[in-house]
Amino acid sequence: MSDKSIIKQDNQTLAQENVKTCENCHAPVQGMYCSQCGQSVESTLRYFWSVVLHLLDDIFSFDSRVNRTLIPLLFRPAFLTNEYIAGRRVHYVPPLRLYLFISIVFFLTLKFFAVDESLGAFNVGDSVSSTVKVEQHLSKLQTKKATATPDNQSLITDEIKKFSQYKEDLTKQKSLAIKGLTDKLVQLEFEKLREKDNFSPEKQKNLDNLIENITLFKSGEKNNLSSDKLTFGNNEDGSLSFDFLTPEHNKKVNDFAQLLSKKAEKAFNEDPTPLIKEAIEKLPQLLFILLPLFAGLLKIMFIFSKRLYLEHLTVALHSHSFIFLSILMVELIGFAKFYAAHLPLITHITEFLEVAIVIWIPIYLFIMQKRVYKQGYFFTTIKYAFIGITYMVMIAITATVAFIWGLAST
Numbered sequence: 001m002s003d004k005s006i007i008k009q010d011n012q013t014l015a016q017e018n019v020k021t022c023e024n025c026h027a028p029v030q031g032m033y034c035s036q037c038g039q040s041v042e043s044t045l046r047y048f049w050s051v052v053l054h055l056l057d058d059i060f061s062f063d064s065r066v067n068r069t070l071i072p073l074l075f076r077p078a079f080l081t082n083e084y085i086a087g088r089r090v091h092y093v094p095p096l097r098l099y100l101f102i103s104i105v106f107f108l109t110l111k112f113f114a115v116d117e118s119l120g121a122f123n124v125g126d127s128v129s130s131t132v133k134v135e136q137h138l139s140k141l142q143t144k145k146a147t148a149t150p151d152n153q154s155l156i157t158d159e160i161k162k163f164s165q166y167k168e169d170l171t172k173q174k175s176l177a178i179k180g181l182t183d184k185l186v187q188l189e190f191e192k193l194r195e196k197d198n199f200s201p202e203k204q205k206n207l208d209n210l211i212e213n214i215t216l217f218k219s220g221e222k223n224n225l226s227s228d229k230l231t232f233g234n235n236e237d238g239s240l241s242f243d244f245l246t247p248e249h250n251k252k253v254n255d256f257a258q259l260l261s262k263k264a265e266k267a268f269n270e271d272p273t274p275l276i277k278e279a280i281e282k283l284p285q286l287l288f289i290l291l292p293l294f295a296g297l298l299k300i301m302f303i304f305s306k307r308l309y310l311e312h313l314t315v316a317l318h319s320h321s322f323i324f325l326s327i328l329m330v331e332l333i334g335f336a337k338f339y340a341a342h343l344p345l346i347t348h349i350t351e352f353l354e355v356a357i358v359i360w361i362p363i364y365l366f367i368m369q370k371r372v373y374k375q376g377y378f379f380t381t382i383k384y385a386f387i388g389i390t391y392m393v394m395i396a397i398t399a400t401v402a403f404i405w406g407l408a409s410t
Helices: 003-020 048-060 065-076 079-085 095-114 125-148 150-171 174-200 203-218 248-269 273-299 309-339 344-373 378-409
Strands: none
Touching: 048 248, 048 344, 065 079, 065 273, 065 309, 079 309, 079 344, 095 273, 095 309, 125 150, 125 174, 125 344, 150 174, 174 203, 248 378, 273 309, 344 378
16 A cells, blocks of 8 residues: 555544534534534533633633723723724623623722721711821821920820821721711811811801710710601601502511611611621622613614614623723722822822813713714713713612612621
């Protein structure tokens, strides 16, 4: 037998060995998919850890596409959406995968920044800004004390002690009531420092009342921010009932509402950390449900654009990814500002960046809507305003559901 015949026979043998049989229709298969039924020849039954690793690789291994995706997502409104709709998709992270990745990171960091385990605190009002101001003031007082006369050192020491207590109440205090009152107290204290002799008697009275209320809260003599009891009721006596329910069902609903009221009062006036944790944990599921509803709103508003529902869903995924990423950046900047409070230049830069990002969000979304749906400024503005108002109502309902769900889980 010649060498050519041997080589030909070997090639035929290799080709036969490479031919697989489809487990679904039993047709011969060459390649990764059956030409008859389209089923993949790769088995879905694998070792558990190989499935987990493959899933993690799908979610987090964006390779070079991450740069081509995140930069346009932040700075080029509608670019990714128009590219995806036009069919140019291979160079960018798919919208759903992008949303899942950013939302996972966003909610993990939101839980960390909103409820800091090391501080055991939840930020209310402008408490972060107040804390930064207190830090800066304490730094100035320490510098001033080093060069002060013996007579003035005693006054400065008292001032340092007072503002150190404010800092502790703003950061390490678990009671939401005390943190909120301290935030107001700090603002008045700085007004007093600015105005000096022009500080009005009325403001001084408010300041003294705040100090008294904080003392009463800490001693346990007062446990509510106001005389009005927190209630979920819709009747004058505070009970909850609905005309379409039977008396037995109304009693169950009212009992549940009373239980939520007690939990809410305890959370606000003692330690809100468990409630905030539970509410934040519920938000990802609720917002994921909100996505298709928002896409449906876009479909209704742009019904004459002849776009498919999935195109509107792509707009929803990209816009939410942008919003989450922007808020995440604001959180990180606020975190840097908090720990660089003693550096005025860094504080000013971070404050400017925070404001710039917050202003950029609505501008970006407006430009995105105009570039995707290609309508004039008048109709774009009208529809943008209506969509924005409607969406804010949807967000408010979602936050309320998360709050009630969180209360029920604590």
